[in-house]
Amino acid sequence: MKTTPQGCQSRLPDNTALKQQQLPAYRLQLSATGVLSGFFATGVFCLGVGIILILSAKSIKEIEINYTKICANCAKLRENAVNFDKECTCSIPFHIPETMQVLAHSHLNKACTGHPVSCYNLSTHPPCTTDPCYLLEFQFFHSAHHLLTYCGNVYMYYKLYGFYQNLYGYILSRSNSQLLGTDVKDVGSCAPFRESHNGTPIAPCGAIANSIFNDTIILSYNLNSSIHIKVPMLRSGITWWTDKYVKFRNPSSNNLSSAFAGTTKPPYWPKPVYELDEEDPGNNGFINDDFIVWMRTAAFPTFKKLYRRLSRTQCFIEGLPAGNYSFNITYNFPVTRFRGEKSVVLSTLTWSGGRSLFLGLAYTVTGAVTWLATFSMMAAHLMLKERKMFFSQQ
Known part of the structure; x- marks a missing residue:
């Protein structure tokens, strides 16, 4: 019987689960339901973020x-x-074009004749002052429905x-x-x-x-x-x-x-x-x-x-x-x-930055492509499932 030299035995790995690669392992087994659900959720997320970013960019006045x-x-x-x-x-x-909204301002009370601003007709009774700042305050709110166009x-x-x-x-x-x-x-x-x-x-x-x-x-x-x-x-x-x-x-x-x-x-x-x-x-x-x-x-x-x-x-x-x-x-x-x-x-x-539609469109396109891939894989899965059921019945 042929024996193994002592030197060769010293180079062998220990007989442990780690070194013998016998540790328990989890093998990920993806099901069609899980894959389709993940793709669908990713598409919803990207579409939602894209729409929010586009609406945010559209709200910027420039x-x-x-x-x-x-x-x-x-x-x-x-x-x-x-x-x-x-x-x-x-x-x-x-x-800068005008938009409409009624607003009251406390400074106008100081400039006018004592009538409350809420019931004062600013269109026919301008502020009783020559101070440019008071006149500008009056311009801010001079119409029955007037709002700052560039607010903030x-x-x-x-x-x-x-x-x-x-x-x-x-x-x-x-x-x-x-x-x-x-x-x-x-x-x-x-x-x-x-x-x-x-x-x-x-x-x-x-x-x-x-x-x-x-x-x-x-x-x-x-x-x-x-x-x-x-x-x-x-x-x-x-x-x-x-x-x-x-x-x-x-x-x-x-x-x-x-x-x-x-x-x-x-x-x-x-x-x-x-x-x-x-x-x-x-x-x-x-x-x-x-x-x-x-x-x-x-x-x-x-x-x-x-x-x-x-x-x-x-x-x-x-x-x-x-x-x-x-x-x-x-x-x-x-x-x-x-x-x-x-x-x-x-x-x-806005919170998303300047008036650029690129990021919003990128998210929207990614979400749309992901949804398209989801429905394509779902159709292929259903077709293969029906074919499998057909052969199993025979």
Whole structure:
């Protein structure tokens, strides 16, 4: 009888259930009822979520005004780089349509003759005051059935058509170490905007920073032909938190202008980076919100970026009332030379984000396809079941 050497026996696995792979195991056996139920439930879930997202996106109120051709004179002026120091402005009136709903407001009691607002005919008895805020409150609720069209938080965007921020060389033309404030003279990766003609490093350097959107847009509410109220807009709080407090930092210095000593502004900028917002030190330099928003490049040639958000104070606590408005634009950003266009957008937001139907449609299509697969498999299962019963009877 042939014996096994002791050394070979030492390499054998132990005679245990684990090492001999004899543990009890559960083998999943899917039944037709379980599979069809799972597919059906998935389809219901996707269809429900898709419908909710579509309804949420449809509830967003948005108005877009393309001012490329409206400000044609300014566009023509900006085609010639020689005119970079010449200011050009244009005004674009527009109307936010009215909807109907009766509302009362406590401020009107102070302005009128003592009659309760609920039983006061505001259509024939306007507020007894010349204060623009009181007049605006009256405009909010002047009709028997009148409701704010843009109620709640309102956001202003600029939108560009035909501007390719996704070009490979454009995306790489920046200095992250410079934007982090560690070395403002590190311009090695910023071609072709590394240095000025006399060799001075540019801060911020690169093609992205040099091409920043620099139109100035002011929204005004035209109460009547003689009263124009500037709508208060916030220029901070429009960036991602990680961008503002992690990816962009100013150099460590008590004086921001001295921190950028030995550098120069980008060629297409009218002022240096440390003068972007001298009134707010927390929004100046590399941590300026407009600058940070622009530096986050877009994936497609048509995109919009957040420009301002409504400051819900004074006369605009409830939002934007229906009525006549105007955009007063200082035109600086040229687009006609590359056949692009510019728009300004006013929009509200919901819990699901902006006015985009993509996610809702994706869920809806997925749910519909899942339901189609469910009914197809159910039909095939019933046909095979009937055939099996037929052969078993024979």
